[in-house]
Amino acid sequence: MPPKTKPPAPAPSSVDPDRPDLTPAARRVLETASRLFYERGIHAVGVDLIAAEAGVTKKTLYDRFGSKEQIVVDYLATRDARWRAFLAHHHDPAELSPAEGVLAVFDASREWMAAHSGKGCSMVNAHAEISDPAHPAYAVITGQKRWMLELFTQRARDVSPDAARELGRSLMLLHEGALVSDGLDVFPDAFGRARRMAAFLLSAAREAR
Numbered sequence: 722m723p724p725k726t727k728p729p730a731p732a733p734s735s736v737d738p739d740r741p742d743l744t745p746a747a748r749r750v751l752e753t754a755s756r757l758f759y760e761r762g763i764h765a766v767g768v769d770l771i772a773a774e775a776g777v778t779k780k781t782l783y784d785r786f787g788s789k790e791q792i793v794v795d796y797l798a799t800r801d802a803r804w805r806a807f808l809a810h811h812h813d814p815a816e817l818s819p820a821e822g823v824l825a826v827f828d829a830s831r832e833w834m835a836a837h838s839g840k841g842c843s844m845v846n847a848h849a850e851i852s853d854p855a856h857p858a859y860a861v862i863t864g865q866k867r868w869m870l871e872l873f874t875q876r877a878r879d880v881s882p883d884a885a886r887e888l889g890r891s892l893m894l895l896h897e898g899a900l901v902s903d904g905l906d907v908f909p910d911a912f913g914r915a916r917r918m919a920a921f922l923l924s925a926a927r928e929a930r
Contacts, residue, residue, distance in 0.1 A: 740799060747785040749775040755796045759843055763793055763850045790857050793847075797861045800843050805868075807833055819879035820923040823892060824916055826872065830896065831912035834903050841904020845897075869893060881926035888926050895919050 743751065753775040757766040768789050772779045786792045811829040812822075840846065844862045851858050873896070874889030881888060899915035902908065 744785065746775075746777050746781050750777060750782050750785060751792065751795055751799065754792045755800065758793065758796050759840060759846070763847060768792075793851075793858045794861055797843065797847055797858055797865075801861065801865045801868075803837075804833060804865075819876065820920070820927070823873065823876045823880065823923060824919060826876070827896065827899070827912055827916040827919060830900070831903075831916075834900070834912070838904065842900040845901060845904070866897075869896065877923075877926070880923050881930055884926050884929070888922065891922055892919055895922075 740748065740751070750771060754766070754771045757771060757774065768779055768782055771789075771792070772782045775782070782792075786795065808826065808829050811832070812825045817825060834842075844865050847858065848862050851862065853859060870889060870893045873892040874885055877888040877892060878885035895915040895918050899911040902911035908914075
C-alpha cells in the first residue's frame, strides 16, 4: 500500500468567524439577523424587525451593511466560516487513518448539528428560499457545498486514488442526506447511519484497490 499523503486543505473561507471588522452595532445587527433568519426564514424577516431587536436604527443598519441582501450574505458566510473553523479544530487528519479522516467529518457534523442547527442545515434552508443565481448569497450557498464535496474528494483520494472522484460524490450524498434527515427528525441518529454506510463504502474501496 502506498504511503498516506496529506492533501492540501481546501481553500479556507475568506470570512473571519470572529468578524473583528464589525463595529459593536454591526455585530448586534448580524447576530440578531442570523438568529432570526435561521429561526424564521430569510424572507419572513425584514430589516425593521432586525433593527428593532438589535437595538439600532434602520439608518445604522443600512450604513453598516447597505442592504438586507448583504446581511444575508454575511449571515451565511459567517456561519460557513464558523463551521470550517469547528471542523478544523475537531481533529487533525494527519493523525488519523485515511478512512478515519473521512468518518471524522460525519462525527463533526453530528456534533455541530446538535449544538448549532436544530432546524437543519442553514445552507439547505437558505437555498429553499434563494434559488436565483443572481442573488449575492447564492454563490455563498453553492460554494459551501462545493467546498464540502472537495473536502470529501480529497480525503477519499488517500483511501482510493483511482476512485476518489466517485467516492467523494457518494460520501457527499450520504452527508447531505444525513443533514436533511437530521434537520427534519425523520429517524433517530441519521448521522450514525450515514457514518456506517460511509464506512462500508470506504472498506469496499480499499478492498477494490
